[in-house]
Amino acid sequence: MVNDRGDTVLDLGPETGFARHSEGAFLDLADGTILFVWSRFDAGSYDDHGGASLVAARSRDGGLTWSDSEVLLDRAVDEAQNVMSVSLLRLQDGRIGLAYLRRRGFDDLRLMLRISTDEGKSWGEARCCIPGLGYHVVNNDRVLQLSSGRLLVPMAYHRAVEAPDGSAAFSGWAVTYFSRSDDLGETWQESGPLVLPYPSASGLQEPGVVELADGTLWGWARTDTGSQWEFRSSDGGETWSMPHPSRFASPRSPLSMKRLADDRLVAVWNPVASSPGRPRPASGWNDDRTPLVLAIGDAAGKEWAEQVVLEDDPDSGYCYTAIHELPDALLLAYCAGSAVHDRNCLVRLRVRRVPKPA
Helix, strand or coil: CCCCCCEEEEEECCECCECEEEEEEEEECCCCCEEEEEEEECCCCCCCCCCEEEEEEEECCCCCCCCCCEEEECHHHHCCCEEEEEEEEECCCCCEEEEEEEEEECCEEEEEEEEECCCCCCCCCCEECCCCCEEEECCCCCCEECCCCCEEEEEEEEEEEECCCCCEEEEEEEEEEEEEECCCCCCCEEEEEECCCCCCCCECEEEEEEECCCCCEEEEEECCCCEEEEEEECCCCCCCCCCEEEEEECCCCCCEEEECCCCCEEEEECCCCCCCCCCCCCCCECCCCCCEEEEEECCCCCCECCCEEEECCCCECCEEEEEEECCCEEEEEEECCECCCCCECCCCEEEEEEECCC
């Protein structure tokens, strides 16, 4: 199992001109370089609808040190309020996929996919992965390529509601859908919805999926009920079981999970549910997203080792973790802002290098 919490190898806090560094993803390039891409907010606001573009840094020593950042995709190219929540994946034909949310308003948030044929030096035209208009939340590091080659996108659909001034506004209640492609992103079909069968103000938000060694898909979504809810598919994401509470207690905060090369699972999440008596920061906002823990599970996700505490500052919040496996370590990138010093837990991005589980 993991024997320590590892070391911080990159820490990007709010700075002059950049109000937020947030939500990233990793990819191994053909020459051994690790590419790391994240959202940098550059228009004076750290709100989710603030101006942001995608930037990148590279490591040539296994994630120990990183290059200076460079703009990978400016939001102006997509005529967007922002581009964020990136996923990177090596497609089965060897090309690289860059998936990200393009935000144009509370009634138009959809996932786009660009393809690179030259190891990320340039990117093709954007393809929309979600056929219908609407506000569709897809977390970072969540787009999945199945063993069949199918691309699968777990997404939470939020209705746009009318604000008092007649404009479109955000509704927090969500249902989970899935978008899938069997031709490497050329065309897409949808399945769902999955609805939380329980009184809730959140519904099923920010879903994720992992493919188990036996081909079963195990999905989950955050809720306001004190735990993640789970669901499964045995047909590549076309149909799903009824959602039910999982073993993962948590506040309304995302769970991240990946399957390792040896078929074991690694999960990172906030394991303490919100409660009226839980201490709050003296100022700012962390939404109960502390501590942050890691656990290793067997190939079926039934047996889990003891949780390892990665972060536990009571005044900070930790969430939106990207997980990347190396031969000797795991790279974890996550939001790590201090509610007291940074005002908001989403504005700081931290990369931690954790020893590889034994």
